[in-house]
Amino acid sequence: MARLHYYLNIFIFLLVSTSVNGQLIKSGEKLVFAGSYNMSGLMTQLAQVTLSTENVTTAKNTYLHLSCELSTYSKWDSFFKIRDIYESYVNPQTLRPSLYKRNIDEGGWTKKEKYVFKGNTVNSTSKRKNSLETQKTFTIGGSTQDVVSLLYKVRTIDLSKLTVGQTQSLMIVFDEKQIPVTLKFMGKETISAGNLGKKECYKLSIGAKTDALKGKDKNLIWLTADQKKIPVLLQFSIPVGTGKLTLTSATGI
Amino acid sequence: MRNAYLILALFFTFLAVVFSFLPLDTIAFLPIGIAFSFSLLLLKKSIQSQKKLPKTLLFICGIITLFVVGKTVFVKDEIVEDTKFEKEKVEIKKEAQKELEEIENDLE
Numbered sequence: 001m002a003r004l005h006y007y008l009n010i011f012i013f014l015l016v017s018t019s020v021n022g023q024l025i026k027s028g029e030k031l032v033f034a035g036s037y038n039m040s041g042l043m044t045q046l047a048q049v050t051l052s053t054e055n056v057t058t059a060k061n062t063y064l065h066l067s068c069e070l071s072t073y074s075k076w077d078s079f080f081k082i083r084d085i086y087e088s089y090v091n092p093q094t095l096r097p098s099l100y101k102r103n104i105d106e107g108g109w110t111k112k113e114k115y116v117f118k119g120n121t122v123n124s125t126s127k128r129k130n131s132l133e134t135q136k137t138f139t140i141g142g143s144t145q146d147v148v149s150l151l152y153k154v155r156t157i158d159l160s161k162l163t164v165g166q167t168q169s170l171m172i173v174f175d176e177k178q179i180p181v182t183l184k185f186m187g188k189e190t191i192s193a194g195n196l197g198k199k200e201c202y203k204l205s206i207g208a209k210t211d212a213l214k215g216k217d218k219n220l221i222w223l224t225a226d227q228k229k230i231p232v233l234l235q236f237s238i239p240v241g242t243g244k245l246t247l248t249s250a251t252g253i
Numbered sequence: 254m255r256n257a258y259l260i261l262a263l264f265f266t267f268l269a270v271v272f273s274f275l276p277l278d279t280i281a282f283l284p285i286g287i288a289f290s291f292s293l294l295l296l297k298k299s300i301q302s303q304k305k306l307p308k309t310l311l312f313i314c315g316i317i318t319l320f321v322v323g324k325t326v327f328v329k330d331e332i333v334e335d336t337k338f339e340k341e342k343v344e345i346k347k348e349a350q351k352e353l354e355e356i357e358n359d360l361e
Contacts, residue, residue, distance in 0.1 A: 034330065044278045045330045056346070058354050065346075074333040075276035083338045085345065089353055098356055103345060116356055 025095065025152045027055040027064060028252040031230065032194075035070070037243040047072045047082060049245060051151070051231075053252075056089060064092040066148045080107045088148035095153050100146035100173070115146060115173060124176045136176050144171040144178055155229045159185065159202045172208075182207040184217070191222055193232040194247040200225045201232055218242075228253050255298040259306070262291035266310050273317040273324075281321045289314045 033049040049070050056065045070084040084104040090097045102113040110129040115122050120139050127133040145153050150172050157168060162185040170181045186203040193199040201222035218237035223229040230253060234245040265288035272281035292314060296307035 039277065039280050042279050042282075044280060048330075048332050056350060056353070058350060058357060060357050061353070063353060065349075069342075071332045071335070071338070073276075073330045075328065075330070077333065079276060083335065083341075085342065087345075087349070089349060099349060099352055101345065101349060103341070114352070116352070118356065118360060 025053055025064060025066075025092075025155065026252065027053050027092075029053045030249075030251045031247060031253075032249040033231075033234075033245040034248050035243065035245050038241050043244070045073060046076065046243075053152075055092070062092060063089040063098065064095070065089055066152055068148050068151075082106045086148050088146050090149045090152070095145070095149050095156065097146045097149045100148065113176075117146075122173060126176065138177070140173060140178050141171050144173055146173050150181070151231070154183065155223070157183075159204075159223070159229065160225075180209050186217065186220070188225055189222065191233055193224060193230070193250070195249050195251075196224070196230070196232075196247070199230075199232060202229070255295065255303075258291050258295040258298055262288060262295045262307065262310050265291055266313055269314065269317055273321050278325060279321065281317070285314055285318055285321070 029052065031051040033051075034045055035047040035049050036043040037046050038044075047070050049068065052067050052069075054065050054067075056063045066088045068086040070082060070086075072080065072082040076082075082105065084102075084106065086102050087100070088097050089099040097115075097117050099117065100113075100115040102111070104111045108129075112127045113124065114126075115124045117140075120142060122138055122140055124136045124138070125133055126136075150170060154170070162168075164185060164187045166185050168183045168185075170183065172179050172181055184205040184207065186205050188200055189203050190198055190200050193201070202225050204221050204223065205217040206219045206221060207216075218235070220233075220235045221231060222233040223231055230247070230250055231245075232247045236243055265284050269281060269284040269288045272284050275281070289311065292307050292310040296304060296311070299307055
């Protein structure tokens with residue numbers, strides 16, 4: 001159970017730390033991925049991950065709601081049911097987050113997190129099953145994103161000008177602390193992109209100052225080499241194994 | 254030696270049956286393959302009157318192989334509609350909207 005939980009966190013973290021776009025992120029976008037995990041040398045389909053965007057309006061503002069949902073396939077539900085939601089409410093123009101929420105239910109083990117962004121300060125609250133709620137306040141840099149909004153922020157980077165081996169540094173907030181993330185451009189490859197057919201993609205290596213990721217250039221993401229920069233494939237290597245996310249459907253892009 | 258093969262063949266056949274019913278996809282082929290190998294070795298080491306059991310184990314391996322292949326080919330990976338989860342999502346969204354308004358008021 002701990003292994004799965006660990007894997008899922010990394011899975012979300014990686015997915016979310018890899019999105020791109022030279023234009024503003026549109027409301028109504030929906031990307032569906034099949035998540036597989038390497039068990040005893042064989043890739044096993046485990047869960048569906050859905051990334052979606054929509055506008056949310058309050059009395060004073062409009063936000064872009066970025067949502068990342070993870071659900072185990074029905075065949076797994078009776079053994080280990082997972083229903084996770086990671087979401088971020090951001091400024092539609094700057095993608096700067098105002099609110100980040102994480103609600104996870106993994107085989108009955110639950111955790112709720114909330115990060116409220118106020119300028120360079122983050123107020124976080126965290127509540128695990130059968131534990132008291134904890135609160136923390138910490139400062140962040142001006143361009144720090146939460147893990148979900150980072151995915152979309154990356155999609156605004158112009159990757160066409162990068163040369164092989166060139167890196168980009170970013171900062172994210174994860175597990176109530178700020179973590180630096182490095183993206184390294186690895187070149188271009190043509191791969192299958194679900195309903196989009198075969199696509200030429202940018203290949204990026206993700207590095208983060210965390211024990212969660214293993215190996216050099218073993219955590220990779222492929223983004224379509226066009227203006228939309230849709231995440232198509234993601235491979236990851238963590239201390240407890242390897243896995244991948246494969247795009248199966250992209251709509252509203 | 255025959256006894257060792259017998260125990261291993263029985264153990265891995267049992268494991269293969271269990272794995273084939275779990276949602277482990279093709280991972281079930283691992284114990285099936287091992288069970289098949291030990292059953293073959295058991296068959297080789299058995300005299301004519303002892304061959305019934307290894308043949309039965311090989312037959313079971315064959316059946317569960319078909320079962321696993323059938324599951325892999327015909328059972329689709331899909332998400333079931335989860336009304337509890339859908340309800341929870343709506344509540345989370347409503348809650349978030351209130352929290353966003355609180356943030357706006359705090360920043361004023």
